[in-house]
Amino acid sequence: MTVGTVVGVAGRAAEFRTCQYTGLKVDVAAQRLIIANAVAAVIFLAFGGLMGLLVALTRWPAVHLLSAEWFYLALTEHGVNVLLFWIIFFEIAVLYFASAILLNSRLAAPKFAWLGFLLMVVGALLTNYAIAQGDSSVMFTSYPPMQANPNFYLGLILFAVGALIGCAIFFATLVVAKDEGTYQGSIPLVTFGALTAAIIAVFTVASGAVILIPTWLWSLGLISHIDPLMYKVVWWAMGHSSQQINVSAHVAIWYMVAALLVGAKPLSEKVSRTAFLLYILFLQLASAHHLLAEPGLDATWKIVNTSYMMYLAVLGSMIHGMTVPGSIEAAQRRNGFNAGAFEWLRKAPWGHPAFSGMFLSLVFFGFIGGISGVVLGTEQLNVLMHNTLYVPGHFHGTVVAGTTLAFMAATYLVLPLIFQREIIWPTLAKWQPYLFGIGAAGIALFMMGAGTLGLPRRHWDITYTDAPLSFAHSAGAFLMMGLNGLFAIVAAIGGVLFVLVVVATVLFGKRITSGHKLTFALHSGGGAAASQYGSHFTPKLPGTMILVGVFFVVFVLYYFINWKYLSELWLFR
Amino acid sequence: MAVTPPEQRIWWNEPIEKVELTWAVIAFLWGLFMFAFMIAWHFIGQQNLAKEAYRIAPSNYEAKVEAFANKYKVREEKGVPVVKPPAGSDVYILGRLWQWWPILELERGQSYRFHISSLDWQHGFSLQPVNINIQVHPGYEHVITLTPTQAGEYGIICNEFCGIGHHMMTGKIYVTGQRQAEGGARLAEGR
Numbered sequence: 001m002t003v004g005t006v007v008g009v010a011g012r013a014a015e016f017r018t019c020q021y022t023g024l025k026v027d028v029a030a031q032r033l034i035i036a037n038a039v040a041a042v043i044f045l046a047f048g049g050l051m052g053l054l055v056a057l058t059r060w061p062a063v064h065l066l067s068a069e070w071f072y073l074a075l076t077e078h079g080v081n082v083l084l085f086w087i088i089f090f091e092i093a094v095l096y097f098a099s100a101i102l103l104n105s106r107l108a109a110p111k112f113a114w115l116g117f118l119l120m121v122v123g124a125l126l127t128n129y130a131i132a133q134g135d136s137s138v139m140f141t142s143y144p145p146m147q148a149n150p151n152f153y154l155g156l157i158l159f160a161v162g163a164l165i166g167c168a169i170f171f172a173t174l175v176v177a178k179d180e181g182t183y184q185g186s187i188p189l190v191t192f193g194a195l196t197a198a199i200i201a202v203f204t205v206a207s208g209a210v211i212l213i214p215t216w217l218w219s220l221g222l223i224s225h226i227d228p229l230m231y232k233v234v235w236w237a238m239g240h241s242s243q244q245i246n247v248s249a250h251v252a253i254w255y256m257v258a259a260l261l262v263g264a265k266p267l268s269e270k271v272s273r274t275a276f277l278l279y280i281l282f283l284q285l286a287s288a289h290h291l292l293a294e295p296g297l298d299a300t301w302k303i304v305n306t307s308y309m310m311y312l313a314v315l316g317s318m319i320h321g322m323t324v325p326g327s328i329e330a331a332q333r334r335n336g337f338n339a340g341a342f343e344w345l346r347k348a349p350w351g352h353p354a355f356s357g358m359f360l361s362l363v364f365f366g367f368i369g370g371i372s373g374v375v376l377g378t379e380q381l382n383v384l385m386h387n388t389l390y391v392p393g394h395f396h397g398t399v400v401a402g403t404t405l406a407f408m409a410a411t412y413l414v415l416p417l418i419f420q421r422e423i424i425w426p427t428l429a430k431w432q433p434y435l436f437g438i439g440a441a442g443i444a445l446f447m448m449g450a451g452t453l454g455l456p457r458r459h460w461d462i463t464y465t466d467a468p469l470s471f472a473h474s475a476g477a478f479l480m481m482g483l484n485g486l487f488a489i490v491a492a493i494g495g496v497l498f499v500l501v502v503v504a505t506v507l508f509g510k511r512i513t514s515g516h517k518l519t520f521a522l523h524s525g526g527g528a529a530a531s532q533y534g535s536h537f538t539p540k541l542p543g544t545m546i547l548v549g550v551f552f553v554v555f556v557l558y559y560f561i562n563w564k565y566l567s568e569l570w571l572f573r
Numbered sequence: 574m575a576v577t578p579p580e581q582r583i584w585w586n587e588p589i590e591k592v593e594l595t596w597a598v599i600a601f602l603w604g605l606f607m608f609a610f611m612i613a614w615h616f617i618g619q620q621n622l623a624k625e626a627y628r629i630a631p632s633n634y635e636a637k638v639e640a641f642a643n644k645y646k647v648r649e650e651k652g653v654p655v656v657k658p659p660a661g662s663d664v665y666i667l668g669r670l671w672q673w674w675p676i677l678e679l680e681r682g683q684s685y686r687f688h689i690s691s692l693d694w695q696h697g698f699s700l701q702p703v704n705i706n707i708q709v710h711p712g713y714e715h716v717i718t719l720t721p722t723q724a725g726e727y728g729i730i731c732n733e734f735c736g737i738g739h740h741m742m743t744g745k746i747y748v749t750g751q752r753q754a755e756g757g758a759r760l761a762e763g764r
Contacts, residue, residue: 068737139734143695145711146736186584228695228710269584271593293708295715296626303611311604318600323593379611380620386706387697387732454701456732461740464730468651468672469743471701471728533584541592548596552603559607563614569705571619571684571720 014106019417020514022260022527025182026418030100030107034093034418036117037166038411039506041089044124045404046499048081053492056443060485061463061478068460072137075458077128079140083399084159084242085124090407091197091249092116092166097418098194098252099170102531103187105177108169116165119158127155139458141239144215144226153216157209164205167198186533189266189273190259193252196276197245203284204245207237229294236287244283246399247317248276250361250406254324257358257409259530261349263523264331267323268535275323278316282308292382299379306377314374321366321551326544328359330536335523341542352520357409357433364437365402368444371555372397381562384569387458390451397444400491405437408498415502416518421509425501426519432497439491443484450480452565622707625716631692634714638665638688642675650676655747663688666729666744668696668709670736673729673744679721681750687719697733700746706732724750 015028051074057065058074066074100107107113129151130136136148174195177183187195211234217223255272258264266272288305291297308314332344349355372394375381385391415423423429455462455477462481464471512518523529615621641664646654654675658664660683667674669692679685689698691711698707707715729744 068740072734072737072739143733146694146734227712229713267593268587268589270587271589271597293622293706295708295710295713296624298624299615299621303608307604307608307611310608315597315600315604319593319597322596326592374607378607380614380618380622383620383622383706384704386708387699388704388706452704454699454704456697456699456730458734459732459740464740464743467741467743469653469676469728469745471730471743474702535584535587545592545596552599556603563610565704566620567618569620570700570703570722572687572705573619573621573623573718 016106019527020516021417021518021522022530024101024527024531025104027100027106029110030096031418033107033110033113033117034096034101034414036114037089037093037096038414038418040117040121040124041086041093041407042411042499042502044081044085044089045495047128048078048083048086049492049495049499051075051078052082053488054078056485056488058460059462059481060488061481063485064461069134069137071460072139072458073131073134076131076137076139080127080131080156081124082404083140084156085120087246087399087403087407088159088163088242089120091201091245092120092163093414094249094253094407094410095166095170095194095198096173097414098191098256099173099177101418102191103173103177103183104531105173105180105182108172108176110169112165113169116162116169119162119165121162123155123157123159123162125155126151126158130155141235142215143235144218144228144231147219150216150219153212153219157212157216160205160208160212163201167201167205170194170198183531186269188531188533189269190252190256190530192273193248193255193276196279197248197252199280200241200248200283201245204238204241207234207241211235211238229296232291232294233287236290237284240286240289241284243395243399244279244286244313246403247283248279250365250403251276251317251320251324253406253410254320254358254362255327256530257354257406257413258324258328258331260413260522260526261352261355261358262328262331262335263525263529264327265529265534265536267326267330267541269533270535271319272323275316275319278312278319282313282316285309285313286377289377289382292377292379293386302379306379306382311374314370317366317370321362321370322544322548324362325359325547326541327536329541329544331529341546345543351430352412353429353433354409354412354520356430357405357412357437360433360437360441361402361406361409364405364441364444365398366551367554368441368448369394369397369399369402371558372444372448374555375559375562378559378562381566384562384565385451387456388451389447389455389457392457393444393447393449393451396440396447401437401440401444405433405440408433408436411498411502412520413522415505415509416512416520419506419509420512421505422512422516423501423519424505424509428497429501429520432494432501434494436491436494436498439487439489439494442487443491446480446484446487450477450484453477453480455481623715623717627714627716628712629690629714631690631711634667634690635692638667638674641665646675647678650745658685661685665689666698667692668698668731668742669693671731671738671742673698673731673742676745676747678747678749681721681724681748684718684720687717688714689717690714694735695733696731696735696742699730699732701728701730703727708733721746721748721750724748 731742
């Protein structure tokens, strides 16, 4: 019995078109769902991003834009809209693409997929409505005993159920494709990466249900007490693991963009897939990252969990950090760019927004988000930065300069290939990833700097003007917040350009017809490289070895600098 | 075109390229080192957060801190008692909406059993500019053996969001000691 018969849609006569650029068979029902999810994603990104700009302008001491009430409201809106709604709507689109499209299959049960989409939209709107009412400025994390309006939690629960349906559709589509023989052998690496994301998503949503449902009942007065420490343990099994969905999804996108634009194949399927497997096995332990400064937890528990079991999930990311540029170098050398150590990189398609976005995402995620994440998640070092601005600095390196930039890059492929519209304003599109990426990297770095100097996160007034006992931060900390504001403006310009280009392209872009030549061309054979498995043998990769060597040196130096900071603190045990 | 059979059907038997293997081994060993270093710091380092904590009702904790403050109060500052406990004793501080209470006066180089808890919501104990940051939960009394290493006046701010008055939540710790006395003397000579 197939999944198709279980959900009662066996043998749906799907309507297909064949993509003229990749040769892939595209299920029209899947295409519509991808479009709907991508559009919803961009709308929530636009709103959440605007809230982020208001937050950054308030944190800029010279501007200090919003009042305290509006600041905390905007910060809560910013968190849920970009961290949850933008990212997860886009991820559902990625799941449908990586299953139905890359496997040349029909999407399983599109009606259920629409139900999931509807639940996600209703949930997202409900939570936004609760926050906008003003009684739910509890931040993304909603730590008890602080309490939000019941609709805040209910919206999140509905959204999560919808996302879970999306994951189920993805799994069912894999079964349908296997059953109907739409591909041979193993699923392609990109689909494998998406599968990793979907498996982690199930764990994440389950953890979210375990904690959000009781918290919702508590907000309704049906449960008397939620233990704040227990809440954090379980909530972060959702909160941090949901960021691991992002990592798996954007790494899959790195491989996809590399395949479509330069014809890159993995150096070795075995290594890249094992790295994804390490994510599934160990990334969920990261709840501990948020509990290192907490009372009553044992050091053994902290060390094992915070290190993802001896850094085995970090190992996965470090492997991808080498195999993705390595596969690009190998492909580019085969494309004829063989001179010196770096001709392959110099002559890469830097004018293609999907490539520039993808490569900047790779660099920023590794150097900023990755290294700071390991340092922040080290048991003892955490005390230096817990709840300081270093924390948002770190995750703007991972989720904004990493995931969001990668998703933007992917959008420049989705527009011509799925929406079938030619990208309007190619010059703006060309510059957009640079503006947004550099802005986001600046936000991340300067918030990390401010946090190292002790500035608190989620804080309206770092001058403490209204406080009975005064305290003054160093001048350097204020400088950091000014620079953070400037780079937030750069990122916001990049974000506005992105939304403008996407909306204008969807509404007014030239329809792509048969024989049309794309402004931003794909690599010939890129479709095959993305939708098949198979390794690429090129043993000599001097450029990539230099890049990962630089990364390693920076990592080790920064790691020990922080131990030096720690050793200068007051003593405590 | 995309449905042509793959080049290598059995990908799990392919050999791994040397560059990949080398990098994976380096990354694995570095991970092991970082893992071991956290354990090692418990033996070689002076900064390890204590596990010791007790469940306590917020009202009971409040009573304990008040008794402590009354016993060792030396003066008041803006209505907040400044408390100077004997060197090496138990000291108590509480977080509530929106203050850290009371103000402490400690001696440099002395170890104190430092108790901390919250009376209402979660708070973030952030000692500045030292930059020690510890989460404070209601219902949990965390006990840390703390040794100030430098004399001076230190601020405590709150870095866990605790509502609209979050930015007004501050506190203070004074650390007295030889170094400060010497510094004062030097300053006097200079004048």
